[in-house]
Amino acid sequence: MAAWTGIAATLLTNGKTIHIIFKSPVPLTENSVCNEPPNSEHAIELRFIQAFIAGEASMIPSCALNVINRCLKDIMTKSSNCSPALPAAIIDACIKRSHLWHQFHHLRLTRNMRVDVNVQEFSNSLGNGSLNSVLQDVPLHNVDVPTASCYQTSLIPKNFKNRTPEEMEKRVTLSPKNSDCLTINEKVLNIIPVALKTYLTMDSVFCNNEEEVQNYPFEFINPLTPSSMPLHCLNSKVEAIIMLLRNFSISPGLCNGTRMKVQRLHGHCVEASLVTGSNRGRTFLIPRTKLIPSDCKYSSHTKQTSVSISTCVFNDN
Structure with missing residues (x-):
């Protein structure tokens, strides 16, 4: 498999x-x-x-x-x-x-519900909040969020404040935009009452023409965040939940998307334990890694970062 x-x-x-x-x-x-x-x-x-x-x-x-x-x-x-x-x-x-x-041997479904006009109208109206006013045949309150699941206050303190490390492992916030992820990550880290440690990347640009390198100053390169790349300024804390951005070893579960809990923050690596899977609780060292994005449009942009991780929040794309 x-x-x-x-x-x-x-x-x-x-x-x-x-x-x-x-x-x-x-x-x-x-x-x-x-x-x-x-x-x-x-x-x-x-x-x-x-x-x-x-x-x-x-x-x-x-x-x-x-x-x-x-x-x-x-x-x-x-x-x-x-x-x-x-x-x-x-x-x-x-x-x-x-x-x-x-x-290939093709196995075909006999009915594609997604192309049904009613299903499309149902999905669109559900997403924009006009379900009951658009579809006449759908009963009122056919899709309803339980009252117990609705909150008037911020979800960040509700889900993350005054929680034990074990409770933090089971909580995940999904966000459609990277910018929202960064904002939520910062707020969640501020809730954890321990010292903050910052890791900085060492960015480089490789071009066929050495003179062209001068067109890419560090002030321009550092803020770039290509897909699956960590930030130039990566903040983390002990007990914070992090997510790997690279495949290291599949058999123990160290791959892109794996969630881990920070145990110690060293100078050039992060000591973290798995919070899911059959190896839950096992501790690994996440080393300094050289990363080259495959979708960056600015020549050959390389980030050599202390750790290949992101913190707390998933981008649901």
Whole structure:
């Protein structure tokens, strides 16, 4: 069993990511090559596997399938009959655009409720708060938030203030925007009555033309927050709940999205324990890590940060 993301792999029994199984590079491109010698022990194990089951198939880009296909062709003693394909353009990156798609066995649903007009109207009216005024056939109070779940005061003190560390582990706040996450994180950290420690990143810019580096001063680079990257100024406290932003080791559960509780804050690493999964309570050191965003539009922007973590709040996108 395999998954595309590390957090999904932890939900599977002995689950691993596709990158680990096939030793594929990160990030993946159409011309990437897996670091798996055909005669290695791991390659021999792959050769005798009858079928690979991968979760989150809709998230797997077509270029990843092509890279895996080439890897398996090198490993197998007899090449498969898949015909070669031209490099996929970025607009054809979904799994259905892969040249291997015709070899899949398709299981189709008989009814797509999302395309039903009534369902669309129901979802839209529920989201904007006009449910009872838009749909005539829906009974009043068909969707209603229980009174016990409604609060007039701020949810942050309600959920996080005067809570034991064990209670803090079970509380999560979801936010649709990164800016809201940062604000909530700061408020939650202020509630924890211990000293605050700040970690700073060491940012760099790599360009083909050295003179172009002068166009990217640190005052401009430091505030940038590309996807899955920590802040330049990262604040944390002992007993704070943090979330990993990188896959370190899937088997113990150290992957992107794993929640941990800070035990100690060292100079160049964070000592934290897992709060979920079969290894709950086990302590690890999160080291200083070099991070290179794959979606940054400013040349090659590198953050060398003390820890690859974010604090407290999830961005629900």
